[in-house]
Amino acid sequence: MRISANLGFLYLxxxxxxxxxxxxxxxxxxxxxxxPYDVPAAEMRAALRDAAIPMIAINTPPGxxxxxxxxxxxxxxxxxxxxxxxxxALDYAAEIGARFVHVMAGKSGGxxxxxxVLRxxxxxxxxxxxxxxxxxxIEPINRRDVPGYHYASLEGAARTIGAVxxxxxxxxxxxxxxxxxxxxxxxxxxxxxxRIGHVQIAAVPDRGEPGRGEVDLAEVLAALARKGWxxxxxxxxxxRSGRTAEGLGWLAGMRAHLARRAAEDAxxxxx
Numbered sequence: 442m443r444i445s446a447n448l449g450f451l452y453l454x455x456x457x458x459x460x461x462x463x464x465x466x467x468x469x470x471x472x473x474x475x476x477p478y479d480v481p482a483a484e485m486r487a488a489l490r491d492a493a494i495p496m497i498a499i500n501t502p503p504g505x506x507x508x509x510x511x512x513x514x515x516x517x518x519x520x521x522x523x524x525x526x527x528x529x530a531l532d533y534a535a536e537i538g539a540r541f542v543h544v545m546a547g548k549s550g551g552x553x554x555x556x557x558v559l560r561x562x563x564x565x566x567x568x569x570x571x572x573x574x575x576x577x578x579i580e581p582i583n584r585r586d587v588p589g590y591h592y593a594s595l596e597g598a599a600r601t602i603g604a605v606x607x608x609x610x611x612x613x614x615x616x617x618x619x620x621x622x623x624x625x626x627x628x629x630x631x632x633x634x635x636r637i638g639h640v641q642i643a644a645v646p647d648r649g650e651p652g653r654g655e656v657d658l659a660e661v662l663a664a665l666a667r668k669g670w671x672x673x674x675x676x677x678x679x680x681r682s683g684r685t686a687e688g689l690g691w692l693a694g695m696r697a698h699l700a701r702r703a704a705e706d707a708x709x710x711x712x
Contacts, residue, residue, distance in 0.1 A: 442662055442670075442699050444692065445497050447641070447677035449475030451685045458488050465492040467689055473497040473639075473675050478529070482536040489537060497673050498541035498578060498613075498639055501530040512545025514566075515559035515591040523558075527566045535573040541638060542570060543578040543613055546591035555591060560605055567607030578638050580613035583621040593622050595633055602636055611638025615677065620645045620656055627664045634668055643678035650678055652691030659695050663702035 446464035448457060455463060458480055464472050477485055477499055489496055504510025504522065513523035530542045544566050549555035563577065570577045581598045582590040592598050595612070602610050614637045616626055623629060630637070642662070644654030651658045662674060680688045 442666055442696070443470040443673045444695070445469060445471035445473050445673040445675040447473050447475075447675050448477075449473075450677055450679050454684060458484060461485075461488045461494060462492045465494045467686070468692060469494070469676070471495045471497050471673050473499070473677075475500045476502060477537075478502060478533065482533050486537045496534075496537055496539040497675065498543055499530060499534055499539055500543045501545050502526040503545055504547065510547060511587055511590065512547035514544050514562040515546040515549040515555040517549075517554045517558050520558060520562065523562050524565060527562065528569060531566070531569050531573055531575060534575055539575070541576045541578045541611070542566070543580060546579065548587065548589035549591040550589045551591060556601070559591060560601060563601065563605045563610060564607065567605060567610045571607075571609050576609045576611055576638055577607070578611055578613040580615055581618055581622070582615075583618040585621055586618075593618075595619060595623065595629055599633060599636055612636040613639050613641065615641040615643075616656070616658065616661060617641070617643040617645055617648055617677070626656065626661050630661070630665055631668055634670070637670075637672075639672060639675060640665065640670070641675040641677040643676070647681070648679050649681045650688045650691045651676060652694055659698040660702075662695065663699055666699060666703065667706060 446469040448460045452460035452463050461472055471494055504513045513519050513526055534542050546559055566577045579598050581592045581594055584590060584593045598612055612633055619629055620626055642651045642658050644651055645656050
């Protein structure tokens with residue numbers, strides 16, 4: 442199982458560009474980032490090359506924090522801003538060699554008008570991403586942390602994906618958000634596996650290191666591996682101490698558990 446370090450939450454004691462090399466040295470297989478735009482794309486690309494590590498995904502710019510924005514793509518009346526954010530993210534992702542752009546829907550509160558705007562923007566995003574060889578992600582986000590986010594359920598995001606009908610539009614399955622809103626992670630992963638482009642993990646309920654909390658994420662990932670998952674899993678958690686290095690023991694423990702489960706499955710003929 443290949444694990445990606447989310448640089449929006451990890452190594453915050455370092456400048457963003459230095460987090461890349463540190464993640465590689467600590468044994469992560471890839472990185473991902475929420476908002477890398479303060480770093481010139483050429484500089485980001487060089488840092489990824491020097492660390493010999495790929496960037497899995499970046500987010501679209503979230504909008505205006507002073508207005509409470511958390512994405513723009515599902516906000517009626519702001520289509521021009523949303524499309525500008527999408528194109529900016531796609532151009533940056535293409536230049537640094539990222540694989541996906543997560544198009545943030547925003548706090549629309551739901552509704553038909555917002556969904557219509559979102560689908561139109563996602564069609565644009567998927568078309569422009571395809572021209573650049575990229576994929577697009579959308580993510581249900583729990584409404585305890587982000588009240589009013591456009592979709593909070595897997596089913597809602599899946600309906601949007603189906604309506605847009607683009608082969609490069611995928612689901613971001615964040616185990617933290619899904620557990621809070623719906624639970625039953627292993628069943629949900631199996632149900633939506635064909636739509637999933639990226640998976641993320643963090644402890645529930647505090648979003649700390651994955652090796653603790655109410656969900657045995659090692660078992661969830663073992664089940665995901667048995668289902669044939671070949672992508673990365675993003676570690677998008679907030680270190681409890683605030684310092685990533687102090688809590689990285691979970692990474693080796695997770696990998697050891699997954700190797701043990703794989704060996705058991707091989708001995709048992711996959712049962």
